[in-house]
Amino acid sequence: MNEKKKDYLASLKTWGKEVEEKMEGVKLDGKDSEEWKKQLSDWKSLLNDLLEEKDEPTDEKIALVEEKSTKLFHLIKYLLENPRQSQGAILPGQHILPDLPYAYDTLEPYISERIMRLHHDRHHQSYVDGLNKAETELYTKQSDNKLIKHWMREQAFNGSGHFLHSLFWENMSPRGGGRPSGELMRQIEKDFGSFAAFKALFSNAAESVEGVGWAALVWELRSGRLAIQTIEKHQMFSLWDVIPLLVLDVWEHAYYLQYENKRVDYVKNWWNIVNWQSVSQRLKEAKKVNVPYV
Numbered sequence: 361m362n363e364k365k366k367d368y369l370a371s372l373k374t375w376g377k378e379v380e381e382k383m384e385g386v387k388l389d390g391k392d393s394e395e396w397k398k399q400l401s402d403w404k405s406l407l408n409d410l411l412e413e414k415d416e417p418t419d420e421k422i423a424l425v426e427e428k429s430t431k432l433f434h435l436i437k438y439l440l441e442n443p444r445q446s447q448g449a450i451l452p453g454q455h456i457l458p459d460l461p462y463a464y465d466t467l468e469p470y471i472s473e474r475i476m477r478l479h480h481d482r483h484h485q486s487y488v489d490g491l492n493k494a495e496t497e498l499y500t501k502q503s504d505n506k507l508i509k510h511w512m513r514e515q516a517f518n519g520s521g522h523f524l525h526s527l528f529w530e531n532m533s534p535r536g537g538g539r540p541s542g543e544l545m546r547q548i549e550k551d552f553g554s555f556a557a558f559k560a561l562f563s564n565a566a567e568s569v570e571g572v573g574w575a576a577l578v579w580e581l582r583s584g585r586l587a588i589q590t591i592e593k594h595q596m597f598s599l600w601d602v603i604p605l606l607v608l609d610v611w612e613h614a615y616y617l618q619y620e621n622k623r624v625d626y627v628k629n630w631w632n633i634v635n636w637q638s639v640s641q642r643l644k645e646a647k648k649v650n651v652p653y654v
């Protein structure tokens with residue numbers, strides 16, 4: 361074979377290997393992943409055939425390899441730049457406990473390390489386990505119809521427990537506290553009159569929860585304004601069709617070891633660790649949802 365053509369085909373082969381190595385660590389949606397692997401494999405076998413051919417490869421065959429490599433290059437470029445929304449979708453029963461975004465002891469003195477360890481490692485983990493079990497029964501095993509009501513209740517309780525706790529950890533920060541700024545502050549002032557009025561209403565709502573539950577600042581999609589809603593347990597009396605922005609866990613496991621029955625003190629101190637950046641980011645994203653969105 362003409363040396364020039366041989367060198368050219370060999371350089372294409374090296375390029376293919378580099379692409380394959382580079383793509384190994386990239387997580388793509390299943391279909392996209394199959395697509396580029398199929399194109400790469402077709403292209404590789406065509407290239408190998410040409411390299412092994414005794415006769416001189418025709419210009420048409422070289423052009424075909426070239427065309428396929430250009431197509432492959434553009435496909436990979438497109439996939440890397442436009443990952444599908446479904447990327448990272450969590451399959452039923454596959455939830456995992458998220459790590460805390462800070463160390464266990466960094467919210468002290470407002471929330472003790474002992475509470476954070478128990479709260480995150482034991483309580484939150486149990487909601488993750490409970491949700492995975494309920495989802496497996498409902499979607500994977502499709503178990504006895506008579507038990508649907510039970511598993512639906514388990515899914516709601518543990519699912520809400522898992523999602524709310526995941527948000528709660530993000531809603532706090534060792535560098536938190538103070539007052540929000542920018543768009544979030546303007547929205548709070550518009551909808552509640554002042555930051556002080558919002559804080560008082562949120563705190564009073566948290567203190568009013570009977571037994572166990574949450575206080576939440578939410579974005580009401582349809583009315584285009586902020587609202588406050590309490591949640592009993594994790595899922596009862598929930599306000600639907602809203603996006604929660606800021607949540608406060610007022611279950612006893614969140615404060616009893618440190619504050620005993622003085623929930624008022626816990627709520628008062630909690631404001632020192634609110635992560636306003638997380639709330640602002642969520643408000644920004646929530647406002648992008650257009651209504652009606654179904």
Ligand SMILES: [Fe+2]
Nearest residue numbers: 483609611614
């Ligand atoms: Fe909790």
